[in-house]
Amino acid sequence: MAAPAPQLVPDDSDPTFAELIAGRPHLSVHAHDGLTMEEVPLARIAAAVGTPTWVYSAGTLRRRFHALRGALDDARVPAELHFAVKANPNLAVVRTLAKEGAGADIVSEGELRLALAAGIDPSHVVFSGVGKTLGELRFALSHRIGQINAESAEEIGMISAVATEMGVVADVALRVNPDVDARTHAKITTGKSENKFGVAIADAPALYARMAATPGVNPVGIAVHIGSQITSGVSAYAAAYAALADLVRALREQGLSVERVDCGGGLGIPYRHEPAPSPAALAGAIRGALGNLGVKLMVEPGRWICGPAGVLLTQVILQKHTPSLSGSAGGSLSGSAEGSLSGSAGGSRRFVILDAAMNDLLRPAMYDAWHGIVPVGPREFVSPVSPCDVVGPVCETGDTFARNRGLPMLEPGSLVAFLDAGAYGASMSSTYNARPLAAEVLVDGDRFAVVRARQTQEALLAGQRLPEWLAG
Numbered sequence: 001m002a003a004p005a006p007q008l009v010p011d012d013s014d015p016t017f018a019e020l021i022a023g024r025p026h027l028s029v030h031a032h033d034g035l036t037m038e039e040v041p042l043a044r045i046a047a048a049v050g051t052p053t054w055v056y057s058a059g060t061l062r063r064r065f066h067a068l069r070g071a072l073d074d075a076r077v078p079a080e081l082h083f084a085v086k087a088n089p090n091l092a093v094v095r096t097l098a099k100e101g102a103g104a105d106i107v108s109e110g111e112l113r114l115a116l117a118a119g120i121d122p123s124h125v126v127f128s129g130v131g132k133t134l135g136e137l138r139f140a141l142s143h144r145i146g147q148i149n150a151e152s153a154e155e156i157g158m159i160s161a162v163a164t165e166m167g168v169v170a171d172v173a174l175r176v177n178p179d180v181d182a183r184t185h186a187k188i189t190t191g192k193s194e195n196k197f198g199v200a201i202a203d204a205p206a207l208y209a210r211m212a213a214t215p216g217v218n219p220v221g222i223a224v225h226i227g228s229q230i231t232s233g234v235s236a237y238a239a240a241y242a243a244l245a246d247l248v249r250a251l252r253e254q255g256l257s258v259e260r261v262d263c264g265g266g267l268g269i270p271y272r273h274e275p276a277p278s279p280a281a282l283a284g285a286i287r288g289a290l291g292n293l294g295v296k297l298m299v300e301p302g303r304w305i306c307g308p309a310g311v312l313l314t315q316v317i318l319q320k321h322t323p324s325l326s327g328s329a330g331g332s333l334s335g336s337a338e339g340s341l342s343g344s345a346g347g348s349r350r351f352v353i354l355d356a357a358m359n360d361l362l363r364p365a366m367y368d369a370w371h372g373i374v375p376v377g378p379r380e381f382v383s384p385v386s387p388c389d390v391v392g393p394v395c396e397t398g399d400t401f402a403r404n405r406g407l408p409m410l411e412p413g414s415l416v417a418f419l420d421a422g423a424y425g426a427s428m429s430s431t432y433n434a435r436p437l438a439a440e441v442l443v444d445g446d447r448f449a450v451v452r453a454r455q456t457q458e459a460l461l462a463g464q465r466l467p468e469w470l471a472g
Contacts, residue, residue, distance in 0.1 A: 079263070151199065365398040
């Protein structure tokens, strides 16, 4: 007789559905309408727009922006806030933040165009990134943006060539690499010596002095960014900012002007139950190291503002049950409520297959990231849960959102929402497997609007052409 199959149980360290919702004030569960964002039931959006769909809370964007703004003000840190557009480049999202006073941190011409279209003044735009092209530099300088963060001696030469050709002077900050480990995921740490970003802090004084003598370049300050999704406290920030403060003093001792310090971003959020540092702690670290230098300060939040504001709304295509490998090979369809396929050992694995996939939400496949997954329907929200693997329909084993996650039994067409999907969700989407890009919706109080239409199958093919030898 085969040994009994091990019975999977949900990970008991995961927050419950109620705990997840309690920590996200823009979400609530109503007895009739189910999961609701602000005052709009998510089921109503799914019925009107379809799935998968990204849904963003305008109220949360405003609230979190002002929470960070307030923490800096309370700490007497007069810093400008530039939203990191790469986190969520939706025009309506950026416009919502621009109306609250946010500038923009951008890394491409496309993001600059979007920031301008959202109404952000070019003087409140900072251009970061290690690989700006000559064309992008021309476009940025033609719009007289506030600052370019140069990341290498070679890039400074490019900026000089473009600026002198155009007859302008570029305000440039030098991005330094302080060799500080932010203790975040290896793919999103940016401040260690082996990372591609910035120049070694030991090389900065000589390079900054060269900048001062370079035509078309006005060195205005120092910039740093040590990583994304930093949840290990503010010690890494404190170490990086202390190194920046020492550098500012050293540059001034050489008679060089340092007017600005760009502190970067990276403040993490609790997707599961991580003890993420608070805005007040970040503000304290900035003030402690840089507050007495008399420099203009900048902070570049992205994920912290928009991550919790978004969900990915998706529906169940089907549930699939496979017999446990340690069970009997001769299974039969069960007539139980679970509808499981079980062998004589009684073990099976349940897969919940969604219409969202890794091409929509890449973070779990790319970073092994954890997202809360919550049923939208009021009955499913309070139903008993059992373990399952949550997957998409893409032809990759990596198209897996969660393993051994506790969810209720879900009929085809049941809705679920991925929480904290407002950052690096839609912005990292692709059309892999010829899957059109999902729609995007903005909720504001009791109203909602489609702010990016779902890509059509026709639009997916529209840019492709056959060479004449294959036509006909």
